Structure formats: structure tokens, C-alpha cells
Amino acid sequence: MTSSTLIKSFERAKEDNRAALLTYTVGGDPDKKTSLNIFKSIADSGVDIIECGLGHGANIGDGGAIQDSTYRALSNGIKTNDIFEIIEEFKKDYETDVIIMTYQNKIMAYGEDDFLKKCVSSKVSGIICVDWPWPLNLDFAKKCKENSIIFIQLLCPTTNEDRLKSILNDAHEVVYYISMLSTTGQKLKVSSDEIKKRFNLIKKISPDKKCIIGFGITADTINDFKDTDACVIGSALCREITRSLNEELNPATNVGNMVSDLKQKLSS
Amino acid sequence: MKLEKGIPLIDQHDENGYWGGKFGGNQIAESLNYPIEELTREFEKLRNDETFIAERDYYFKNFVGAPTPFIKLENLTKHLGGAQIYCKLVSKATGGAHKAYNAVVHSLICKRLGKTYIGGDTGAGYAGKMLSMAAAKFNLKCKIFMGAKDVERQSINVFSMRSYGAEVVPVNSGSQTLVDAVSECMRWWTSENEEAHMCVGSTVGPTIFVKICAWSTAQISREMKKQVIDEFGEVPKEMKLINCVGGGSSAAGFWNEWIDYDNVELIGVEAGGPEGSSKHAAPLTNDSPIGVLHGATQYVIQDDQGEIEETESISAGLDYPGVSPLHCFLKETGRARYTSASDEEALEAFQLVSKNEGFVSPSLEPSHAFAEAIKIAPKLSKDTIIVVDSCGDSAKDSKIIAERLGYKI
Ligand SMILES: Cc1ncc(COP(=O)(O)O)c(C=O)c1O
Numbered sequence: 300m301t302s303s304t305l306i307k308s309f310e311r312a313k314e315d316n317r318a319a320l321l322t323y324t325v326g327g328d329p330d331k332k333t334s335l336n337i338f339k340s341i342a343d344s345g346v347d348i349i350e351c352g353l354g355h356g357a358n359i360g361d362g363g364a365i366q367d368s369t370y371r372a373l374s375n376g377i378k379t380n381d382i383f384e385i386i387e388e389f390k391k392d393y394e395t396d397v398i399i400m401t402y403q404n405k406i407m408a409y410g411e412d413d414f415l416k417k418c419v420s421s422k423v424s425g426i427i428c429v430d431w432p433w434p435l436n437l438d439f440a441k442k443c444k445e446n447s448i449i450f451i452q453l454l455c456p457t458t459n460e461d462r463l464k465s466i467l468n469d470a471h472e473v474v475y476y477i478s479m480l481s482t483t484g485q486k487l488k489v490s491s492d493e494i495k496k497r498f499n500l501i502k503k504i505s506p507d508k509k510c511i512i513g514f515g516i517t518a519d520t521i522n523d524f525k526d527t528d529a530c531v532i533g534s535a536l537c538r539e540i541t542r543s544l545n546e547e548l549n550p551a552t553n554v555g556n557m558v559s560d561l562k563q564k565l566s567s
Numbered sequence: 568m569k570l571e572k573g574i575p576l577i578d579q580h581d582e583n584g585y586w587g588g589k590f591g592g593n594q595i596a597e598s599l600n601y602p603i604e605e606l607t608r609e610f611e612k613l614r615n616d617e618t619f620i621a622e623r624d625y626y627f628k629n630f631v632g633a634p635t636p637f638i639k640l641e642n643l644t645k646h647l648g649g650a651q652i653y654c655k656l657v658s659k660a661t662g663g664a665h666k667a668y669n670a671v672v673h674s675l676i677c678k679r680l681g682k683t684y685i686g687g688d689t690g691a692g693y694a695g696k697m698l699s700m701a702a703a704k705f706n707l708k709c710k711i712f713m714g715a716k717d718v719e720r721q722s723i724n725v726f727s728m729r730s731y732g733a734e735v736v737p738v739n740s741g742s743q744t745l746v747d748a749v750s751e752c753m754r755w756w757t758s759e760n761e762e763a764h765m766c767v768g769s770t771v772g773p774t775i776f777v778k779i780c781a782w783s784t785a786q787i788s789r790e791m792k793k794q795v796i797d798e799f800g801e802v803p804k805e806m807k808l809i810n811c812v813g814g815g816s817s818a819a820g821f822w823n824e825w826i827d828y829d830n831v832e833l834i835g836v837e838a839g840g841p842e843g844s845s846k847h848a849a850p851l852t853n854d855s856p857i858g859v860l861h862g863a864t865q866y867v868i869q870d871d872q873g874e875i876e877e878t879e880s881i882s883a884g885l886d887y888p889g890v891s892p893l894h895c896f897l898k899e900t901g902r903a904r905y906t907s908a909s910d911e912e913a914l915e916a917f918q919l920v921s922k923n924e925g926f927v928s929p930s931l932e933p934s935h936a937f938a939e940a941i942k943i944a945p946k947l948s949k950d951t952i953i954v955v956d957s958c959g960d961s962a963k964d965s966k967i968i969a970e971r972l973g974y975k976i
Contacts (some may be wrong), residue, residue: 356875357743358750360598455597458597475925477598
């Protein structure tokens with residue numbers, strides 16, 4: 300029952316009086332072994348939930364930093380099965396929940412049913428699919444539910460209130476609020492207060508759903524989101540992997556340090 | 568899957584935007600849902616608005632130069648000795664290609680939306696050139712995304728874009744061609760859609776972009792239908808319309824008025840790539856797997872991991888791994904037939920047509936369509952009418968062609 304452990308991760312953070320910390324890195328960046336080490340190091344540094352990117356070259360939602368990670372993984376021959384193997388290996392030693400974030404064509408090419416079977420066997424807790432919007436995703440979301448995997452619906456600043464209500468009505472226990480209109484990795488162009496206003500609206504409509512906030516959050520602003528449910532840091536970590544590789548440093552250690560720092564900022 | 572008669576092709580999709588329940592759609596990030604809904608509402612309103620139609624027609628006639636000529640290629644017909652070959656000389660449209668229609672319509676829509684900034688993708692550079700041209704005329708700030716490889720090989724069109732004041736952004740990711748330019752343009756619009764409008768350069772992308780583009784290029788067959796009837800007194804019993812297909816906007820416009828005429832055969836020609844190479848840009852001809860690219864379900868050249876594969880073609884405009892959902896639908900319903908021509912066949916066709924006709928000098932994209940006409944014409948009787956859409960002028964390709972044929976320029 301992976302989905303229930305995911306919800307517990309949010310609840311544990313709440314007991315700690317803080318939001319849950321999620322990290323996003325691209326699975327297989329730069330290779331299988333290093334990527335597994337990065338996940339382990341992130342987990343050791345106190346992350347609550349790991350988002351693992353199953354990168355897609357023709358993505359339409361990623362900014363430069365995540366694109367670099369994606370191209371590195373793909374050009375090193377990383378395949379969808381490698382991502383499942385990394386997660387499976389990781390889950391042998393760690394309880395930390397893992398969510399896959401990907402694009403529809405990756406799931407289609409693998410086969411929806413086979414993809415879900417693999418998610419179950421490698422203990423994936425949830426799926427985010429950037430280019431599979433509500434309501435087109437409802438059949439797939441249902442299949443996820445049947446496999447105890449949480450399909451995470453996306454919301455954004457221009458999702459109007461009717462649509463917001465309909466999506467929340469169909470959503471599983473966890474949703475994701477894209478904090479601003481942008482690809483990943485851009486500077487935050489709305490204030491933390493504005494983001495929290497939308498977050499509160501979502502919580503007012505659906506008090507029981509956990510809402511992850513993502514896009515544009517950095518070490519400088521993370522503390523602003525302490526009293527929300529969860530926030531994601533992605534591009535900054537991908538950039539750190541790139542930097543470490545360029546300078547021949549250990550990316551797992553450096554990314555781990557960064558996560559410890561973020562966790563501390565979120566807790567203080 | 569069934570094609571309906573009496574209903575425009577662009578309207579034969581279901582409530583989710585899928586043609587034949589399967590091709591097209593809006594597989595986009597949530598951040599694009601609102602602007603796409605807004606654009607859809609606006610377009611459905613404008614296409615029924617007489618003042619908007621009058622404005623469109625005014626610009627098509629006086630600026631784009633409608634109608635473009637419909638001419639018989641007497642020398643080529645004689646040379647090949649079979650079917651009678653005609654040509655719709657769309658390359659005479661201002662700027663040198665059919666991309667002007669979509670660019671004008673999107674610029675007019677942009678103004679109606681109250682936006683002053685427009686962005687678009689381009690491969691061969693015509694879509695970008697025409698959008699920059701229209702943007703200059705309508706006082707819109709303009710940004711064009713173009714693969715770095717295409718910036719290099721289609722530099723003549725890049726020069727035009729810059730002259731019209733557009734910002735040209737070379738895209739360095741992936742294969743550095745059209746596919747990456749469209750991805751980057753969609754990413755840009757994801758960030759900028761509150762202020763800016765996006766023009767997709769062909770009949771690809773989310774459903775509304777497919778519709779607007781095909782609605783715009785339909786001008787080609789609207790005017791041609793009159794020209795055909797003027798020439799023959801009626802619709803010929805045996806007529807074949809041959810068009811190159813990259814994204815498919817030129818073919819969709821060239822065929823639009825003829826879809827309900829069963830005696831008119833529609834032939835689409837994709838880029839077969841270099842002879843002997845396994846790389847091609849012909850997803851319909853080669854039954855590529857169905858996948859999602861740029862927000863829409865379509866036949867798309869990809870590997871077993873769902874990664875888009877690199878394509879190769881001498882023609883930048885046809886060098887695209889996916890294809891319009893409209894053409895996927897026309898293929899599946901059997902209404903149109905798709906085939907491909909190799910780089911070498913296109914080059915030969917370019918030479919044969921230019922040498923025989925002089926006034927017609929097709930760019931490398933329509934040279935693919937001519938290659939098919941040259942293949943089939945000798946086997947057909949003189950009662951068969953072949954019409955080729957010469958949708959682009961060769962000037963932009965002079966560097967590539969000269970190099971391949973060993974001329975110095
Ligand atoms: C002259 C010309 N023909 C054809 C194409 C291919 O596009 P489409 O299939 O949308 O007409 C292009 C694209 O750039 C072009 O410039």
C-alpha cells in the first residue's frame with residue numbers, strides 16, 4: 300500500500316510543524332550508479348519525498364537546468380527500465396517515498412498497464428504527468444488508483460475556480476500547485492504571499508488533500524512556505540549536479556549538502 | 568474512423584479535440600489550458616464575424632497577393648508524356664510561400680486578443696519570415712524560435728526575419744531543427760501567455776492551432792477551385808492533387824475544398840531523406856508508431872522509449888518527426904495517400920522543373936511533390952490532370968542546391 304505511506308510522509312512533516320520537503324532530480328543523471336547515490340544522499344539528508352524525473356527530450360515544460368540533466372541521462376543511454384531499477388534498488392534500503400514525474404509519451408511508449416505494473420513492483424508511490432491534463436487523464440488516474448498509486452493532478456494560477464473545483468473533486472489524495480506560469484527553473488515571478496493565497500483557496504475547497512507547491516522555489520524563499528503542506532526544489536539541485544560534474548566533484552555529496560541546508564531553512 | 572461529407576475537415580474532431588477519436592487533442596501542461604481556451608473561444612467567434620473575414624480577405628488580396636497563379640506546365644507535360652501537369656504557384660504569395668496566410672491570421676487574432684507580442688517557430692524559415700513580416704505591419708513585437716542547424720542552412724530567411732525587426736532565437740537543444748524550435752516556442756509561451764500570443768507555424772500542436780492554420784491556408788484551394796473551373800469548365804473527371812507534407816499546412820490548405828470530391832485524388836509527399844539512409848521524416852509513409860508530440864497525438868518517429876528520433880532531410884521545412892493530426896486522419900480514413908521522395912529525387916525534380924518551366928523554381932519542399940508527379944505522370948493518360956502545389960520558392964535554398972550540384976555562387 301504505497302499510497303498510504305505517501306500521505307504519512309506529509310503527516311510526519313506536519314507533526315514537525317513544517318512543510319514536507321520534496322526534491323526533483325532526473326533519474327539516471329548522469330548514470331545509473333551516480334543517480335542512485337544521489338537519491339541515497341538526498342534521503343540521508345532528510346528529504347521527505349523524492350520526485351524522480353523520467354526525462355523526455357521533447358518535453359514542453361522544463362527549463363534549461365532540467366533539460367541539461369535530461370539530455371545527460373538520455374545521451375548516456377538511460378532507458379525507462381533503468382529508472383525503475385534505480386528506484387527498486389533505492390527502496391531496498393530506504394522507506395522514503397518516490398514519485399515519478401514524466402511526460403505522456405514515455406508512458407504510452409512503455410504501455411500504460413506495463414508502466415503501472417513496474418511502478419508497483421519498484422514501489423513507486425505516485426505519478427505526475429506534465430502534459431496529461433484533467434480530464435484527459437481520468438482513465439489513467441483510475442488505473443493508478445486500482446494499483447494504489449496516487450495520480451497527482453496539476454493546478455496553476457490560471458486554473459479558474461470552476462475548473463479548480465472539478466479537478467479537486469476528481470483528484471486523489473495529493474495535488475500539485477504550479478506556483479507561476481513558467482517552465483521549471485525560472486525566477487519566482489509572483490510573491491510568496493500570492494502563492495499562499497492560492498494554496499489556501501485550494502485547501503479551503505479540499506481541506507483533506509495534500510497540496511505540493513512547486514516551481515521557482517529556492518533556498519532564499521523556502522522558509523516562506525513552512526506552513527504549507529509541501530514544497531519542491533528541483534532546478535537548483537539539477538544545476539548543482541551539473542556544476543559538480545563540470546568541476547569533477549562528487550554530485551551526491553554536494554546535492555546532499557544542499558538538501559540538508561534546505562531542510563534546515565524549512566525547519567527554522 | 569469515418570470522414571463526414573459537408574463538414575469542414577477542421578471541425579471533424581470530438582469534444583476533446585481528437586480527429587477520428589484518436590489524433591490531435593490538447594496534451595499540454597495545465598499552464599496552457601487557460602490561453603488555449605481563450606484562443607479557442609476567440610477563434611470560434613472570429614471565424615463567424617464578417618468584419619474579421621473582410622479584414623482577412625483584404626490582407627490576403629492586397630498584401631499576400633491572392634489569388635496566386637494557376638498555370639499549365641506545358642513543357643514538363645510534353646517532356647514526361649502522360650498526364651497534363653498544372654501548378655498552383657503559391658510561391659508567388661508575398662514572401663515566397665504559403666506560410667503568409669497563417670501568419671496574417673495569427674497576427675490579426677493577436678490584435679483582437681489585445682496582445683502586442685507574438686512568438687512563433689520556424690523550420691525552413693518561411694513561417695518565421697512571414698510572421699515577422701506580418702508582425703512588422705501590425706506593430707507587434709515578434710520572437711522567432713529556430714533550430715540552430717536551420718539558422719545556418721536557411722540563413723537567407725533569417726536575414727529577412729532580422730530585417731523585419733524580429734528577434735531570432737537559435738535553439739541549441741536536441742537535433743537543433745524544427746522539432747526543438749517548436750518545443751522551445753511552447754516553453755516560451757508557457758511563461759509568457761498572459762502577455763503574448765503564440766503562432767504555431769504548421770497544422771501541428773494543440774487542436775486550436777491545427778484549426779487556425781488549416782483555416783488560413785484553405786485560401787489556396789478556395790481560389791484554386793475557381794481557377795480550375797475557369798480552365799476546364801467543370802471539375803475534371805480525373806484529378807490528382809500532389810503536395811509535400813512536413814507538418815502538413817500547405818497540403819491541408821491545398822486540399823481543403825476538394826475533400827468531398829471523390830474523383831479528386833489527394834497525394835501527400837513526405838521527406839524520404841538521403842537515399843540509402845534509414846533516417847527520414849516520413850511518419851505517415853513508414854507507419855511510425857502513434858505518440859504524443861507538442862501537445863497532440865499523431866504518427867511520430869520515435870524509438871521504443873518514446874524518445875523522438877532525429878530525422879534527416881535536405882529540406883528544412885519537411886524535417887519534422889511528427890505530422891498533423893489532420894493528415895493522420897486523412898490517412899486512416901483512406902481519403903489521402905502518402906508516399907515519400909528522397910533528397911536525390913527532390914533535387915532532380917528541382918532541376919527538371921526549373922529547366923523546363925523557368926517561371927517555376929520550386930524550393931526543396933515542393934520539389935518533393937514534383938518528384939512524385941514526375942514518377943506517376945508518364946504512366947497516366949492525358950485525360951488525367953495533375954496539379955502540384957509549388958508552395959515555396961527556391962531562393963532560400965540556393966546555397967544548398969548550388970553546393971549539391973557543384974555550382975559556385
Ligand atoms: C515552402 C515550404 N513548403 C512546405 C513546408 C512544410 O510545412 P507544411 O507541411 O506545414 O506545409 C514548409 C515549412 O517550412 C515550407 O517552407
